[in-house]
Amino acid sequence: MDSDVRTVRVAVVGATGYSGAELTVLLARHRQAEISSLFSSEGGKSAPFSRLHPALAARSGPGVRPFRLEALLESAPDAVFLATPHETSAELAPNLLERGMSVIDISAAFRLKNPAVFEAAYGFAHPAPQLLTEAVYGLTEWSGDRLLGARLVANPGCYPTSVLLALKPILDLLAPAIPVVCDSKSGTSGAGKKADLAFSFSELSENHKAYGVSGHRHEPEMLQELGLAPGTPFSFVPHLLPIVRGMLSTIHVSFAAPQTAEDLFSRFAAAYAGSPFVSVRPHGEMPDVRSVANTPNAAIGFCLRDGGRRAVLVSVIDNLLKGAASQAVQNFNRVFGFPETEGLE
Numbered sequence: 001m002d003s004d005v006r007t008v009r010v011a012v013v014g015a016t017g018y019s020g021a022e023l024t025v026l027l028a029r030h031r032q033a034e035i036s037s038l039f040s041s042e043g044g045k046s047a048p049f050s051r052l053h054p055a056l057a058a059r060s061g062p063g064v065r066p067f068r069l070e071a072l073l074e075s076a077p078d079a080v081f082l083a084t085p086h087e088t089s090a091e092l093a094p095n096l097l098e099r100g101m102s103v104i105d106i107s108a109a110f111r112l113k114n115p116a117v118f119e120a121a122y123g124f125a126h127p128a129p130q131l132l133t134e135a136v137y138g139l140t141e142w143s144g145d146r147l148l149g150a151r152l153v154a155n156p157g158c159y160p161t162s163v164l165l166a167l168k169p170i171l172d173l174l175a176p177a178i179p180v181v182c183d184s185k186s187g188t189s190g191a192g193k194k195a196d197l198a199f200s201f202s203e204l205s206e207n208h209k210a211y212g213v214s215g216h217r218h219e220p221e222m223l224q225e226l227g228l229a230p231g232t233p234f235s236f237v238p239h240l241l242p243i244v245r246g247m248l249s250t251i252h253v254s255f256a257a258p259q260t261a262e263d264l265f266s267r268f269a270a271a272y273a274g275s276p277f278v279s280v281r282p283h284g285e286m287p288d289v290r291s292v293a294n295t296p297n298a299a300i301g302f303c304l305r306d307g308g309r310r311a312v313l314v315s316v317i318d319n320l321l322k323g324a325a326s327q328a329v330q331n332f333n334r335v336f337g338f339p340e341t342e343g344l345e
């Protein structure tokens with residue numbers, strides 16, 4: 001490594017999971033990140049990362065070890081990525097922050113600001129509610145300068161990333177009383193690698209199904225980040241696609257006043273003018289999952305209906321990258337003042 005280049009020592013907890021493995025690959029090629037340690041769960045095995053994920057890492061890389069807090073501390077990282085279950089992140093992050101490390105958490109443990117809303121959505125009382133207000137919600141393109149120097153970053157959920165990127169630029173144009181309808185579809189890797197009958201090949205192959213219809217835990221996250229009070233007319237329904245990775249949200253909106261294609265395109269284009277990973281399609285041209293799968297990119301398309309009184313938006317991302325790992329690296333870059341694209345091009 002070039003001795004003139006400032007490096008940050010990083011650890012990944014959850015490196016054996018779907019999003020943690022993607023993250024590890026991105027960090028391994030990041031010129032300003034030096035991997036200090038990689039961990040599985042406490043019950044995991046020690047193995048070279050390249051043996052655990054041969055498709056992702058051809059060369060032998062750093063070893064993955066069963067998680068031990070002492071081993072993590074001994075490796076002396078400056079920043080720790082948590083690609084772990086929400087409960088694990090919620091317990092671990094305060095410990096790491098106390099020891100002066102930065103934390104970028106891919107779980108939902110620090111995304112919601114209100115502890116009561118968190119408990120209702122995730123089913124357990126938050127062990128460190130005082131950190132919820134401090135955590136910076138890392139939808140990178142909308143985080144302004146809040147990420148620079150942040151101690152704790154809450155990486156957004158994959159569904160919220162796809163929905164928020166499309167809705168935020170036009171939020172003030174929407175008719176207040178007419179519900180926004182978000183029809184979102186995800187590849188099966190969105191649920192992680194754990195075994196579950198509902199996610200088995202036989203259940204999902206040549207199939208397509210809705211779930212969480214009565215209320216999904218990502219809905220309060222979307223409402224919070226859109227600045228909408230709980231109870232605002234808003235409908236989010238996730239679906240499972242018989243593909244491994246990728247996510248597509250079709251969002252139906254109504255405007256307070258009719259819009260033109262030119263005005264709407266200008267809105268989106270202005271919002272993402274300086275954003276290397278978000279592209280906006282011309283009116284009527286819809287992006288598909290394949291155009292962003294295996295990339296850190298998001299793409300947004302829109303089509304006006306009813307003389308400009310309504311629009312259909314389509315937003316696509318790779319759930320494991322822009323929905324998790326690559327957005328975490330974008331946020332890492334912003335926290336440490338590195339170019340946003342470092343490790344991602």
Ligand SMILES: NC(=O)c1ccc[n+]([C@@H]2O[C@H](COP(=O)([O-])OP(=O)(O)OC[C@H]3O[C@@H](n4cnc5c(N)ncnc54)[C@H](OP(=O)(O)O)[C@@H]3O)[C@@H](O)[C@H]2O)c1
Nearest residue numbers: 014016017018019040041044083084107190192193319324
């Ligand atoms: N998958 C997605 O598209 C996606 C998108 C956005 C956010 N997320 C969030 O990111 C987090 C990871 O998701 P994932 O899909 O990558 O999950 P996953 O494939 O199930 O992997 C979970 C990882 O966490 C480790 N782990 C489990 N319990 C642990 C513990 N008590 N201590 C330390 N490590 C532990 C696992 O180790 P073992 O290998 O030893 O089990 C594994 O490395 C979740 O909070 C999820 O909600 C996921």
